[in-house]
Amino acid sequence: MFGGYDFDVIARSWRYLFFDGxxxxxxxxxxxxAGGVVFGTLLAMMRLSSIRPLSWMAGTxxxxxxxxxxxxxxxxxxxxxxxxxxxxxxxxxxxxVGAFASSLLTFxxxxxCYYCEIMRAGIQSIPRGQVWAGYAIGxxxxxxxxxxxxxxxxxxxxxxxxxxxxxxxQDVSLVYVLSITDFVGAASKVAxxxxxxxxxxTFVALVYFVSCFAxxxxxxxLQARIAIVH
Amino acid sequence: MIAIKEVSKWYGSFQALAECSTxxxxxxxxxxxxxxxxxxxxxxxxVNGLEPFQKGEIRVDGVSVGDPKTxxxxxxxxxxxVFQNFELFPHMTVSQNLTLAQVKVLGRTREAALAKGxxxxxxxxxxxxxxxxxxxxxxxxxxxxxxxRALCMxxxxxxxxxxxxxxxxxxxSEVLEVMVQLAQDGMTMMVVTHEMGFARRVADRVIFMDxxxxxxxxxxxxxxxxxxxxxxxxxxxxxxxx
Numbered sequence: 427m428f429g430g431y432d433f434d435v436i437a438r439s440w441r442y443l444f445f446d447g448x449x450x451x452x453x454x455x456x457x458x459x460a461g462g463v464v465f466g467t468l469l470a471m472m473r474l475s476s477i478r479p480l481s482w483m484a485g486t487x488x489x490x491x492x493x494x495x496x497x498x499x500x501x502x503x504x505x506x507x508x509x510x511x512x513x514x515x516x517x518x519x520x521x522x523v524g525a526f527a528s529s530l531l532t533f534x535x536x537x538x539c540y541y542c543e544i545m546r547a548g549i550q551s552i553p554r555g556q557v558w559a560g561y562a563i564g565x566x567x568x569x570x571x572x573x574x575x576x577x578x579x580x581x582x583x584x585x586x587x588x589x590x591x592x593x594x595x596q597d598v599s600l601v602y603v604l605s606i607t608d609f610v611g612a613a614s615k616v617a618x619x620x621x622x623x624x625x626x627x628t629f630v631a632l633v634y635f636v637s638c639f640a641x642x643x644x645x646x647x648l649q650a651r652i653a654i655v656h
Numbered sequence: 657m658i659a660i661k662e663v664s665k666w667y668g669s670f671q672a673l674a675e676c677s678t679x680x681x682x683x684x685x686x687x688x689x690x691x692x693x694x695x696x697x698x699x700x701x702x703v704n705g706l707e708p709f710q711k712g713e714i715r716v717d718g719v720s721v722g723d724p725k726t727x728x729x730x731x732x733x734x735x736x737x738v739f740q741n742f743e744l745f746p747h748m749t750v751s752q753n754l755t756l757a758q759v760k761v762l763g764r765t766r767e768a769a770l771a772k773g774x775x776x777x778x779x780x781x782x783x784x785x786x787x788x789x790x791x792x793x794x795x796x797x798x799x800x801x802x803x804x805r806a807l808c809m810x811x812x813x814x815x816x817x818x819x820x821x822x823x824x825x826x827x828x829s830e831v832l833e834v835m836v837q838l839a840q841d842g843m844t845m846m847v848v849t850h851e852m853g854f855a856r857r858v859a860d861r862v863i864f865m866d867x868x869x870x871x872x873x874x875x876x877x878x879x880x881x882x883x884x885x886x887x888x889x890x891x892x893x894x895x896x897x898x
Contacts (some may be wrong), residue, residue: 558706559743563757563809564733573756577747 435622436629439612447612448633454526454608455595458533462594463587465534466541471571473546488539496536497600503532504604529601537594544586548579585649592641596634609633657682657813657844658703663712665698672698673709674868680813685845687855690865691891696848697740699865700815703846704735717812733761736806736814740822742798744790744805750777751786754805762809769808776804780834796827800834813844820851850895856880864888 472484491499507528511521552575560570599610607615610630617626658680665673673695680686688696701707703714705721705728714721719731744753754773758764777783780800790798799819806814816835820828832854839845839858849855855862855876862879864872872879872888883889
């Protein structure tokens with residue numbers, strides 16, 4: 427039944443697909459997650475701040491970015507970042523930013539909105555008394571956050587954070603619109619060179635399905651393992 | 657040691673505290689009682705600035721709590737507080753609970769902090785539990801650890817916010833014993849509680865609050881002998897009769 431198909435194309439190109447394409451995808455996912463969680467946590471702290479302008483700023487940022495399709499944000503940043511960079515260092519010519527740096531910045535800023543909402547829920551899930559207890563023994567705001575609230579919020583939310591990271595891993599494939607060689611980009615290049623679109627895209631879908639399915643299964647196992655005993 | 661002068665507090669339009677004035681002298685044990693919602697917990701949380709108040713003044717060891725220039729973390733480090741729900745940090749072991757603020761706030765070395773923590777843990781009878789997480793201890797044990805955690809900071813005064821109301825009946829006495837010991841050692845204490853037995857044993861004065869006001873502020877003997885207000889009489893007859 428696969429008479430007209432040639433799955434050897436995968437055997438011929440797997441090194442390129444994984445060592446170039448998937449390596450880029452994973453690198454971008456991991457760095458974007460790290461940056462997104464840190465920036466998102468700061469945004470969450472701002473949103474929950476009693477200082478009105480701070481919570482307003484963070485709230486606006488999150489709501490605006492979440493209302494724009496990710497593809498547009500990727501395009502925008504790619505074309506705008508060189509000019510913003512030039513403006514920042516007061517240069518007359520646009521600063522050349524690599525595709526990796528540009529897409530990393532985009533994903534950090536975009537995913538931070540989602541991580542922010544997750545961390546906000548996590549921080550709010552910590553009883554008020556824990557904050558009081560931190561303050562009562564003399565810790566200041568940053569120490570109470572850093573030692574008491576965030577470690578617990580993080581543990582409560584770890585499964586959700588990881589699930590969001592699986593979404594991020596899939597979203598990274600959108601950098602394909604910038605002709606970047608991520609996993610999908612690499613596959614589409616091979617597909618068009620060899621005229622094997624069906625085989626390549628089927629394979630790509632399969633790899634995404636297997637890896638995401640395995641990851642979410644791991645998350646579920648982890649969830650049971652890390653619960654804090656109260 | 658603690659001076660509270662005409663303190664008023666509002667949550668929106670609801671007045672939670674109305675011109676409350678009292679004091680706790682050095683070495684004195686003052687019990688605060690009253691029906692729920694009367695403002696006892698709010699008042700005691702104002703003493704170390706966990707709850708802000710809009711009017712009046714509170715001074716602890718001469719330092720004004722409401723003054724925006726006051727370094728609140730530094731002041732709070734000198735006032736121990738014990739909560740109704742223990743509020744140990746569940747992601748840390750008992751010994752980490754005891755040493756965290758000693759190291760981070762007082763700048764003690766880890767070894768000194770641990771030695772101090774273990775000595776106090778021994779004092780509340782829980783030396784063998786140092787490496788456990790709070791979730792593996794009973795309520796009474798958790799509250800004793802919480803008292804030890806507060807004492808680690810060498811506080812000038814201790815605040816107790818209903819320390820036994822969340823405990824199973826059979827665990828109340830083990831916590832009260834520790835508190836009685838503390839009172840007998842001369843600690844300055846302000847205790848929100850309904851444990852009238854505790855008040856009879858160690859209190860110097862008893863304050864009765866109702867509807868956001870301090871209705872009665874009397875020596876222990878005067879309070880239990882002849883409470884002046886009708887409200888306090890009703891309250892006492894209710895909680896003493898069961």
